[in-house]
Amino acid sequence: xxxxxxxxxxxxxxxxxxxxxxxxxxxxxxxxxxxxxxxxxxxxxxxxxxxxxxxxxxxxxxxxxxxxxxxxxxxxxxxxxxxxxxxxxxxxxxxxxxxxxxxxxxxxxxxxxxxxxxxxxxxxxxxxxxxxxxxxxxxxxxxxxxxxxxxxxxxxxxxxxxxxxxxxxxxxxxxxxxxxxxxxxxxxxxxxxxxxxxxxxxxxxxxxxxxxxxxxxxxxxxxxxxxxxxxxxxxxxxxxxxxxxxxxxxxxxxxxxxxxxxxxxxxxxxxxxxxxxxxxxxxxxxxxxxxxxxxxxxxxxxxxxxxxxxxxxxxxxxxxxxxxxxxxxxxxxxxxxxxxxxxxxxxxxxxxxxxxxxxxxxxxxxxxxxxxxxxxxxxxxxxxxxxxxxxxxxxxxxxxxxxxxxxxxxxxxxxxxxxxxxxxxxxxxxxxxxxxxxxxxxxxxxxxxxxxxxxxxxxxxxxxxxxxxxxxxxxxxxxxxxxxxxxxxxxxxxxxxxxxxxxxxxxxxxxxxxxxxxxxxxxxxxxxxxxxxxxxxxxxxxxxxxxxxxxxxxxxxxxxxxxxxxxxxxxxxxxxxxxxxxxxxxxxxxxxxxxxxxxxxxxxxxxxxxxxxxxxxxxxxxxxxxxxxxxxxxxxxxxxxxxxxxxxxxxxxxxxxxxxxxxxxxxxxxxxxxxxxxxxxxxxxxxxxxxxxxxxx
Amino acid sequence: xxxxxxxxxxxxxxxxxxxxxxxxxxxxxxxxxxxxxxxxxxxxxxxxxxxxxxxxxxxxxxxxxxxxxxxxxxxxxxxxxxxxxxxxxxxxxxxxxxxxxxxxxxxxxxxxxxxxxxxxxxxxxxxxxxxxxxxxxxxxxxxxxxxxxxxxxxx
Amino acid sequence: xxxxxxxxxxxxxxxxxxxxxxxxxxxxxxxxxxxxxxxxxxxxxxxxxxxxxxxxxxxxxxxxxxxxxxxxxxxxxxxxxxxxxxxxxxxxxxxxxxxxxxxxxxxxxxxxxxxxxxxxxxx
Numbered sequence: 005x006x007x008x009x010x011x012x013x014x015x016x017x018x019x020x021x022x023x024x025x026x027x028x029x030x031x032x033x034x035x036x037x038x039x040x041x042x043x044x045x046x047x048x049x050x051x052x053x054x055x056x057x058x059x060x061x062x063x064x065x066x067x068x069x070x071x072x073x074x075x076x077x078x079x080x081x082x083x084x085x086x087x088x089x090x091x092x093x094x095x096x097x098x099x100x101x102x103x104x105x106x107x108x109x110x111x112x113x114x115x116x117x118x119x120x121x122x123x124x125x126x127x128x129x130x131x132x133x134x135x136x137x138x139x140x141x142x143x144x145x146x147x148x149x150x151x152x153x154x155x156x157x158x159x160x161x162x163x164x165x166x167x168x169x170x171x172x173x174x175x176x177x178x179x180x181x182x183x184x185x186x187x188x189x190x191x192x193x194x195x196x197x198x199x200x201x202x203x204x205x206x207x208x209x210x211x212x213x214x215x216x217x218x219x220x221x222x223x224x225x226x227x228x229x230x231x232x233x234x235x236x237x238x239x240x241x242x243x244x245x246x247x248x249x250x251x252x253x254x255x256x257x258x259x260x261x262x263x264x265x266x267x268x269x270x271x272x273x274x275x276x277x278x279x280x281x282x283x284x285x286x287x288x289x290x291x292x293x294x295x296x297x298x299x300x301x302x303x304x305x306x307x308x309x310x311x312x313x314x315x316x317x318x319x320x321x322x323x324x325x326x327x328x329x330x331x332x333x334x335x336x337x338x339x340x341x342x343x344x345x346x347x348x349x350x351x352x353x354x355x356x357x358x359x360x361x362x363x364x365x366x367x368x369x370x371x372x373x374x375x376x377x378x379x380x381x382x383x384x385x386x387x388x389x390x391x392x393x394x395x396x397x398x399x400x401x402x403x404x405x406x407x408x409x410x411x412x413x414x415x416x417x418x419x420x421x422x423x424x425x426x427x428x429x430x431x432x433x434x435x436x437x438x439x440x441x442x443x444x445x446x447x448x449x450x451x452x453x454x455x456x457x458x459x460x461x462x463x464x465x466x467x468x469x470x471x472x473x474x475x476x477x478x479x480x481x482x483x484x485x486x487x488x489x490x491x492x493x494x495x496x497x498x499x500x501x502x503x504x505x506x507x508x509x510x511x512x513x514x515x516x517x518x519x520x521x522x523x524x525x526x527x528x529x530x531x532x533x534x535x536x537x538x539x540x541x542x543x544x545x546x547x548x549x550x551x552x553x554x555x556x557x558x559x560x561x562x563x564x565x566x567x568x569x570x571x572x573x574x575x576x577x578x579x580x581x582x583x584x585x586x587x588x589x590x591x592x593x594x595x596x597x598x599x600x601x602x603x604x605x606x607x608x609x610x611x612x613x614x615x616x617x618x619x620x621x622x623x624x625x626x627x628x629x630x631x632x633x634x635x636x637x638x639x640x641x642x643x644x645x646x647x648x649x650x651x652x653x654x655x656x657x658x659x660x661x662x663x664x665x666x667x668x669x670x671x672x673x674x675x676x677x678x679x680x681x682x683x684x685x686x687x688x689x690x691x692x693x694x695x696x697x698x699x700x701x
Numbered sequence: 702x703x704x705x706x707x708x709x710x711x712x713x714x715x716x717x718x719x720x721x722x723x724x725x726x727x728x729x730x731x732x733x734x735x736x737x738x739x740x741x742x743x744x745x746x747x748x749x750x751x752x753x754x755x756x757x758x759x760x761x762x763x764x765x766x767x768x769x770x771x772x773x774x775x776x777x778x779x780x781x782x783x784x785x786x787x788x789x790x791x792x793x794x795x796x797x798x799x800x801x802x803x804x805x806x807x808x809x810x811x812x813x814x815x816x817x818x819x820x821x822x823x824x825x826x827x828x829x830x831x832x833x834x835x836x837x838x839x840x841x842x843x844x845x846x847x848x849x850x851x852x853x854x855x856x
Numbered sequence: 857x858x859x860x861x862x863x864x865x866x867x868x869x870x871x872x873x874x875x876x877x878x879x880x881x882x883x884x885x886x887x888x889x890x891x892x893x894x895x896x897x898x899x900x901x902x903x904x905x906x907x908x909x910x911x912x913x914x915x916x917x918x919x920x921x922x923x924x925x926x927x928x929x930x931x932x933x934x935x936x937x938x939x940x941x942x943x944x945x946x947x948x949x950x951x952x953x954x955x956x957x958x959x960x961x962x963x964x965x966x967x968x969x970x971x972x973x974x975x976x977x978x979x
């Protein structure tokens with residue numbers, strides 16, 4: 005099969021799906037589902053890779069796939085019992101197969117050092133099994149015939165098709181036509197066996213015989229080729245005209261009489277097994293990689309669609325506002341219609357976001373492999389468990405999570421989980437446990453990486469931070485603040501360069517990546533027991549419910565999801581603390597008030613605190629606080645426009661939106677503002693700037 | 702290959718000439734998306750002097766930079782008569798505030814000269830070459846040198 | 857008259873390759889993703905030849921042939937089995953199921969086209 009560039013793309017795309025199915029099946033097998041359905045699925049995936057790869061002459065890939073396939077075949081037909089060792093090798097071979105596909109895609113040479121050991125392991129299971137019968141191909145062409153080599157001999161072909169000839173879709177007329185194309189041909193038909201009455205005639209009975217004389221042939225091979233499929237469905241004689249018996253006749257070209265090879269039989273048995281399992285397979289089919297039920301879509305189209313839907317929602321908002329200002333009489337119905345419009349827009353928006361949302365499962369599966377490799381490289385024994393694989397996240401978020409998650413998993417295995425002996429000495433299981441979980445929580449996705457390892461060594465972290473000048477020697481730091489030092493740029497606890505963290509990539513890169521996604525990372529750790537990292541990401545990147553506020557004449561937006569309550573404070577509720585700070589007393593508790601205008605670098609307002617509105621903020625990772633703003637207006641759905649791409653990060657701002665009147669309103673990031681109280685900001689306080697910022701221009 | 706050499710690969714080049722900080726500059730035309738009149742910006746908190754704010758460009762939020770200030774000259778006090786040049790560089794869309802835009806200048810690439818060596822300052826770092834124009838000359842702005850990479854912690 | 861071919865294979869890559877090769881050779885090509893889809897298409901479209909993979913989910917190649925040969929429509933259509941295996945056992949099974957012929961993957965474009973031309977009587 006010849007193939008060109010676009011075919012390669014199709015092939016590699018298909019390989020992605022096949023590897024996904026393969027990984028899914030292998031994971032199920034590892035978790036204990038060793039039923040024939042699951043093993044079959046894995047077998048089929050490898051088989052399909054092999055089948056398609058053959059077209060591209062990817063010999064290493066085909067060869068490896070073939071051996072894998074054979075082992076899987078033996079397993080599914082139960083010639084090989086599935087034990088831990090075989091399971092492990094199968095997992096590894098899944099990884100190698102994926103690698104071979106990658107090297108083929110990148111057109112790089114095969115990494116034999118990696119491939120050969122696994123190949124050898126696979127072959128060890130096949131041991132003394134008889135050689136496959138695969139090399140035997142029945143081909144009329146390969147039959148040697150020492151006939152005269154000169155051109156111009158006439159051959160006589162006698163053939164009588166039997167009933168099966170006809171029912172197998174063959175047509176004598178076509179055979180004859182093909183023979184006629186080989187050279188000048190004379191055809192005679194023998195009708196002698198036809199019955200006299202038409203009603204006694206059955207077309208299938210094979211009552212007709214033909215004899216053909218074909219001139220000008222160098223050998224009988226072209227003739228035999230024409231009969232390649234039907235040699236046993238007819239009585240066939242091919243001989244040279246006027247020859248003597250010195251040259252052997254090719255009578256019925258028969259299949260050699262070899263006993264059916266055991267593997268072939270079992271392959272047939274396997275196939276029979278396939279058919280009876282069909283129902284079970286249909287029932288169990290979760291439709292995850294069925295070509296017929298999914299669409300491949302150009303991501304750019306989805307992006308354009310999402311933008312358009314965003315505009316639609318703004319447009320609806322604009323119309324709504326204008327209508328309100330227009331003071332039209334009898335608008336009750338109109339507003340009802342507008343509400344419908346709003347609902348429909350929302351539906352479309354959710355639908356489109358859902359298109360882009362994908363389960364995190366493939367990402368988590370990749371992490372399984374990363375964890376395996378990391379454990380091998382560091383000599384740790386680790387089990388990675390995943391939870392919530394079906395949780396759906398926007399596609400772009402998944403792509404950008406891959407690197408941070410990889411870092412964190414490697415970190416957890418390298419630095420978190422202790423060596424097996426140390427663990428046993430500490431009374432823990434030899435095998436460490438690493439849990440990767442995803443769940444949705446009120447407008448956000450939470451991803452957790454939890455290990456039961458050594459936990460964070462806070463005194464040491466603090467020490468290192470001091471030695472690197474990240475904190476003052478005498479700074480008073482809470483546990484959380486110490487934990488977050490891990491994310492400071494330039495911080496790295498690795499005293500030795502290990503196999504994994506050789507490049508000294510620190511957790512600050514992880515933090516940047518997560519923040520760029522509009523998310524947060526929180527750490528929770530107990531020394532000696534383990535550490536949990538929680539990543540919180542906004543659920544949709546595009547639309548958010550916001551509170552429109554006035555801050556020093558500027559219109560801005562605060563996400564509703566973080567506002568607990570809005571308060572117009574009275575003097576009695578307020579207390580001064582320190583020089584510049586005010587506390588709000590609410591329900592018996594004291595909550596710090598943050599002057600948002602000041603945080604945003606505005607000229608200090610002259611308004612009295614009692615003349616302002618306080619927004620009580622509560623989020624996962626910061627204690628309660630209240631943001632002081634000048635006025636609040638209405639609540640509105642806003643489309644979030646990121647400024648990342650064009651500008652960069654602005655501390656305290658998570659994006660911008662375009663209001664109905666076309667003006668831009670910046671969106672406040674309450675958590676970042678609240679965290680402005682943290683030590684990191686304090687130590688970076690220079691030139692009167694409270695928080696560091698990142699700007700692109 | 703230097704940016705200048707890259708430019709000179711084409712035979713004919715087109716530039717938009719402009720005035721900023723009282724001097725003549727030009728920008729290669731393929732980097733320019735659009736030219737607009739000045740419109741009020743939304744201020745960004747904690748932004749450097751040369752960043753004026755952001756504007757709404759058909760639904761996208763675009764930062765506007767004072768080109769003169771960025772090059773080290775005095776800030777421009779923008780009015781309706783000033784012009785914003787929307788440029789695209791490395792996937793980022795940004796607006797440059799300039800005093801005025803003169804014309805589209807088409808030249809054979811060999812007329813483009815290297816910047817004469819002299820003491821380096823903020824301005825010369827952002828110039829990738831010059832084009833003689835009668836008695837005067839216009840300086841070609843290197844947009845990538847002008848704009849810092851997307852993430853850089855400020856001191 | 858242009859001959860129509862129904863190609864059944866669960867591999868997207870193989871379907872694409874077959875379509876490309878056969879269309880270039882002047883055939884009209886229709887594809888199906890597995891045996892069930894294949895029979896469905898077979899019932900509703902004309903085909904001068906069917907080429908089918910063996911190993912497919914939901915209904916394999918032999919199931920397809922059995923349905924065709926045992927059905928009422930176009931029963932004697934030539935069917936080629938496309939397979940990675942070869943050997944006496946395969947041939948036996950193919951024969952039993954009523955296949956007209958077989959082609960081993962990876963196949964040679966020209967050989968495939970030649971066989972199809974012969975079996976359909978196309979030019």
